[in-house]
Amino acid sequence: MNIGILGLGLIGGSLGYDLVNRNHYVWGTSRNPDTCRQAVDRGAACVAHPDWQAIPGSDRADVVVLCGPIATILPTLQAIAPCLSPDTVVTDVASVKSCLCQEAAALHPRFVGGHPMAGGSGQGLAAAVPDLFRDRPWVLTPLPSADRAAVTLLQTLWESLGAKVWELAPAAHDRAVARISHGPVFVSASALVPPHGHETQLASSGFFDTTRIGGGNPQLGRLMAQYNREAVLVTLQENAARLAWAIAAIEQERWDDLEAWLQEAARLRQTYFPT
Amino acid sequence: MNIGILGLGLIGGSLGYDLVNRNHYVWGTSRNPDTCRQAVDRGAACVAHPDWQAIPGSDRADVVVLCGPIATILPTLQAIAPCLSPDTVVTDVASVKSCLCQEAAALHPRFVGGHPMAGGSGQGLAAAVPDLFRDRPWVLTPLPSADRAAVTLLQTLWESLGAKVWELAPAAHDRAVARISHGPVFVSASALVPPHGHETQLASSGFFDTTRIGGGNPQLGRLMAQYNREAVLVTLQENAARLAWAIAAIEQERWDDLEAWLQEAARLRQTYFPT
Structure with missing residues (x-):
């Protein structure tokens, strides 16, 4: 297939x-010409250029994947839609869906x-790896x-x-990720209290795991809450009510x-992660 | 050295x-005679018997380590103190200290x-491993x-x-572990909300880590809060206030x-776990 990756x-x-390894014609774009060069050198694209329309065959893509930050999805689609073939299937990879699916479908029916x-802990092309999915x-x-x-x-x-492909309505997707991904970032961050001195020497794997996503990329956390x-608010209210219940029981x-x-x-966790 | 392990x-x-591997004379006790046999078979003790006084040399121990559950520490010490040599150093491994150190020192000055x-995820002798410390x-x-x-x-x-040995006053120890170990159990558990259906298929490593200690041994969590x-209450109030702050900012x-x-x-986490 002819597949474009924007970002x-x-x-x-x-x-x-992954797509180059499966012998697709993969073209890519990045605002940064160095990233374009590196992507081709490393085998993450067959061709790459900051201007997608300068790439041979880009007007006949079977699939275009919008891989930029969430705030760029709609503006990018708006910019490319007039030049896309009506047959091209367009998709994205953003972690929130309700806020953009309706508008995106209006811009391009397919x-x-x-x-x-x-995902991974790193960012950018340098953090990209085969077989991530x-x-x-x-x-x-x-x-x-x-x-x-x-x-x-x-x-x-x-x-x-x-x-493993699942199909969900945008709102159902957003509620699910709020509960298992976006909300837990803030619960995890709330466990991070300023140390009095000794805690930093004593902290072990339990605290490491509990606070991992709360101590992650602050900009990403902000965008999850924003979009x-x-x-996210529904989930966090539920988390806060659970914590308040536990505090009252201890009091x-x-x-x-x-x-x-x-x-x-423990039983709930088993339903998420059966052993 | 002559070292007794009770539990x-x-x-x-x-x-x-570890102590057998370093050529100490290690004797152990367990209420369960099978556990005593297994400990000797596997090399976790040189001798083991449910009744410590039946073990040769137990009355001349250099060190006795109380390794039973926290609720058993004081009753066990009370039972053995009259028969201990006054030279024997007694210690324990319980995760809360204020509630027992004063009384234990009154029972046995050393x-x-x-x-x-x-620690580990398992329980009992079967979960014991060399080099844990x-x-x-x-x-x-x-x-x-x-x-x-x-x-x-x-x-x-x-x-x-x-x-790595640290010396702390019992109360300072208890405040520190409340913040990095006992409190986080309840924060972690508060992230576990009942799934609506799709979440169980979508949950990934972030949710796995955040909820790990909250989904752990319920009896252990109860004892942490109890002792x-x-x-723990001071820490959890602080955690709840942090979560409420984040909710208000999002609202x-x-x-x-x-x-x-x-x-x-993210900066706080760096102070606990520098990269």
Whole structure:
């Protein structure tokens, strides 16, 4: 297939490696000409150029994947839509979907939102790796009006990279990621209290794990809250109510109730991560 | 040295492996005769018997380590104190110290509280492993009245296993572990909300890490709150206030403030875990 990747960062670059390895014609764009050169040198694209229209065959792409930051998705689509073939399937990889799927489909009818649930601690093309999506969920969020052939094409393509493709309505996707990804960032960050002195020497793997995503990229955390505000607030209110319940149980020394609450937490975790 | 281990579980068994490997005379006790047999078979003790007084040389121990659950520490010490040599140094491995160090020292003047900050996901002798304490903190919590020779003896012994020994007052220890270990259990558990359906397929490593200790042993979590109640409550109030602050910032769409808060969280985490 002829596949364009707009944005050659962690996700776009990793996608490029996998698609080149499967013998697709992969072209890419980045505002930075150095990134374009590096992407071709490393095998994350067959051709790359800051101006997509300068790339041979870009007007006949089967699939275009918008891999820039979430705030760039709609402006980018708006800019390229007039020059796209109506047959081209367009998708994206942003982690919030309700705020853009409707508008994107209005700009280009063959748009189907997507969200690969994979990542890494690094950023940019330097952090991109082959096989990032293997055995990871990849959610597609078609509107009811979506072209089913476009959905099937994307499903087949991402499954060929080893991803497990799920289909969800944009709002259902956003509620789910608020609960398992965006909300937990703020719960995790709330565990980070200023040390009095000794704690820094004593902190171990439990504290390391609990605070990992709360101590991650601050800009990314901000964008999650900003673009998925409503669902994140619902989740965080629920988390705050749970914490308040535990505090009250400890204050009132209701130890059996507290143990039952922890037992329920252990049972819930089993439903997320069966052993 | 002649070293007794009372309680052959995860900590007691691991300690036994390390001390036997360093050619000490290690004897152990467990209520369960099978555990005693297994400890000797596996090399976690030279001799083991449910009745410590039936073990040759137990009346001349240089060190006795109380490795049972926290609720058993004082009753066990009370039972053995009359038969202990006054020269024997007694210590324990419980994760809360204020509630028992004073009383333990009254029962046996050469008692010095201790807390190895190491563990594992399993329980019992089956989960015990050699080298569990290497490069891990081991806190000693002597009272001001403590016998310094006893403190030095324990410090040298635990350092010989590769542990990093710290000395803290019992209350300072309890405040520190509330912030980095006991409190985070409840913050972590509060992130575990009942799934609506899709979340269980989509949850990934971030959610896995954030909820790990909250989904751990419910009885252990209960005991942490029960025995370290005051310090845990102070920490959890602070965590709840932080979460409430983040919720308010998101409600009021103060995105720059929220990003600054996440930046501060990332900086705090760096002080705990420098990269």
